[in-house]
Amino acid sequence: xxxxxxxxxxxxxxxxxxxxxxxxxxxxxxxxxxxxxxxxxxxxxxxxxxxxxxxxxxxxxxxxxxxxxxxxxxxxxxxxxxxxxxxxxxxxxxxxxxxxxxxxxxxxxxxxxxxxxxxxxxxxxxxxxxxxxxxxxxxxxxxxxxxxxxxxxxxxxxxxxxxxxxxxxxxxxxxxxxxxxxxxxxxxxxxxxxxxxxxxxxxxxxxxxxxxxxxxxxxxxxxxxxxxxxxxxxxxxxxxxxxxxxxxxxxxxxxxxxxxxxxxxxxxxxxxxxxxxxxxxxxxxxxxxxxxxxxxxxxxxxxxxxxxxxxxxxxxxxxxxxxxxxxxxxxxxxxxxxxxxxxxxxxxxxxxxxxxxxxxxxxxxxxxxxxxxxxxxxxxxxxxxxxxxxxxxxxxxxxxxxxxxxxxxxxxxxxxxxxxxxxxxxxxxxxxxxxxxxxxxxxxx
Numbered sequence: 001x002x003x004x005x006x007x008x009x010x011x012x013x014x015x016x017x018x019x020x021x022x023x024x025x026x027x028x029x030x031x032x033x034x035x036x037x038x039x040x041x042x043x044x045x046x047x048x049x050x051x052x053x054x055x056x057x058x059x060x061x062x063x064x065x066x067x068x069x070x071x072x073x074x075x076x077x078x079x080x081x082x083x084x085x086x087x088x089x090x091x092x093x094x095x096x097x098x099x100x101x102x103x104x105x106x107x108x109x110x111x112x113x114x115x116x117x118x119x120x121x122x123x124x125x126x127x128x129x130x131x132x133x134x135x136x137x138x139x140x141x142x143x144x145x146x147x148x149x150x151x152x153x154x155x156x157x158x159x160x161x162x163x164x165x166x167x168x169x170x171x172x173x174x175x176x177x178x179x180x181x182x183x184x185x186x187x188x189x190x191x192x193x194x195x196x197x198x199x200x201x202x203x204x205x206x207x208x209x210x211x212x213x214x215x216x217x218x219x220x221x222x223x224x225x226x227x228x229x230x231x232x233x234x235x236x237x238x239x240x241x242x243x244x245x246x247x248x249x250x251x252x253x254x255x256x257x258x259x260x261x262x263x264x265x266x267x268x269x270x271x272x273x274x275x276x277x278x279x280x281x282x283x284x285x286x287x288x289x290x291x292x293x294x295x296x297x298x299x300x301x302x303x304x305x306x307x308x309x310x311x312x313x314x315x316x317x318x319x320x321x322x323x324x325x326x327x328x329x330x331x332x333x334x335x336x337x338x339x340x341x342x343x344x345x346x347x348x349x350x351x352x353x354x355x356x357x358x359x360x361x362x363x364x365x366x367x368x369x370x371x372x373x374x375x376x377x378x379x380x381x382x383x384x385x386x387x388x389x390x391x392x393x394x395x396x397x398x399x400x401x402x403x404x405x406x407x408x409x410x411x412x413x414x415x416x417x418x419x420x421x422x423x424x425x426x427x428x429x430x431x432x433x434x435x436x437x438x439x440x441x442x443x444x445x
Contacts, residue, residue: 027060030096030186030217031082037090038077038241051077053241054091059219064212066228066235067221074241075221076114079190082219083111095186107135110184114191116175120164124155124174127163128181135182148326149177153203168195176204183328187211188219193227205230211329229253 034056040049052074059065067075080086081093084100096105118127125146132142150156153173163171172195179187189208193201208231211218222228228235229249237245245252266274275288 027062029058029060031057031059031093031219033057033078033082033091033093035091036078036081036088036093038074038081038086039089051241052081055236055238055241055243056091057236057243057246059217061217062212062215063234064208064218064220064232066232067219067238068223068225068228068235069238070223073238075223075238076190077241078238079188079219079221083109083188107182108185110179110182110187112175112179112189112192114194116168116171118163118171118174118178121162123162124150124159124177127174128177131178132181137182145181145183145326145328148328149180152207152326153177154200169197169200172196173200176207180326180329184216186217186219188221190221191223192220193222193224201227207329214329 036052036055037050038052039047040051042048055074055078067078069075077086081088082095082100084102093100095102096108098105119130122130128146128149129142132145137145150159153176155170155173155177158166158170163174166174172192176189176192179189192204192208196204205227208218208220212231212233218231220228220232232249234246234248235252236243271288278288
């Protein structure tokens with residue numbers, strides 16, 4: 001078990017407040033930026049904007065890393081250099097130990113840009129299927145992931161509508177789905193909650209926390225501080241393209257000159273007694289400065305109202321709150337689904353129903369034998385499958401031999417009934433003999 005450098009109390013507090021745990025700080029770096037600089041030039045090649053100026057940081061494995069700063073602080077420029085979309089003017093950056101321009105690392109990265117660039121004439125399913133094909137995913141895998149992502153983001157009811165009819169928030173949800181379709185190891189989210197309602201915002205934050213639990217590496221860029229505070233393990237704050245602060249949320253946010261004590265409701269006499277004790281212990285230099293009742297956040301109130309409306313089955317034509325996190329994002333894909341597909345899939349064959357059963361049974365026996373060998377399965381089950389396969393194979397060969405040996409039986413032509421000879425004669429040219437002569441001369445020619 002990983003040991004938290006902040007102590008057990010901090011770990012318990014993190015679990016209670018955000019539902020996640022802090023990772024150890026000794027993970028292998030996924031991204032290394034050293035004195036990263038980017039200068040934009042004008043038409044005359046003169047420097048006119050220094051977007052990023054000497055920024056250095058590391059993003060480690062299994063870490064949710066926050067990149068904060070106001071608009072124009074260099075967050076998106078830094079992300080584009082990590083992706084290889086922009087070349088640094090100075091310094092260096094590596095991703096998975098390679099240059100960002102290396103094509104081999106692209107399959108391991110998922111990216112949600114600041115603006116959702118989607119084809120307006122496609123619907124949600126077609127959009128996700130298109131991006132899944134770019135990663136060369138199989139048909140069954142594509143369809144399963146699309147269904148799970150649409151359900152997770154609450155877009156199942158709107159999946160067949162063209163993207164041009166979506167609101168900005170719904171397009172943002174679809175953009176998040178396309179960033180997750182390849183189940184990336186390193187996920188980059190640039191302003192992921194822009195345009196989302198509080199329901200979608202809370203859901204995306206929960207998703208980021210879940211991905212961090214699973215061991216994904218996430219880079220979250222935002223200027224909405226509350227979104228980042230709930231999710232990240234470490235963060236960097238930029239201003240004017242320069243790094244101004246770096247550390248964990250506790251290191252940067254904890255106040256060292258004040259103490260908060262939270263209890264159940266106290267009467268005035270008890271508060272006065274506590275104040276007297278505090279003054280006596282500190283020599284009168286300290287006292288109870290403020291006594292107040294805790295208040296919930298506006299986000300919690302909003303979500304509570306929405307849940308009550310859903311319980312009353314109030315209809316809505318927009319995106320819903322969505323379902324659970326997609327299974328391929330929560331656990332490894334190697335959970336038996338591949339074995340089930342092998343056991344249930346029939347190989348297409350034009351050799352007949354009996355012969356097509358043979359390769360299917362062989363595949364079933366091989367898959368079962370492989371699964372049993374990997375999991376220490378029952379040898380009797382394997383023997384039964386192999387014997388069943390041999391029996392069916394012998395039956396198939398006998399049926400094929402019988403089919404080849406038996407001569408084909410001609411199919412009798414249906415007998416024409418109720419057809420008069422005079423009708424046939426009239427069709428051939430009439431009853432005056434001209435038709436017969438014409439037929440005879442045509443035969444001679």
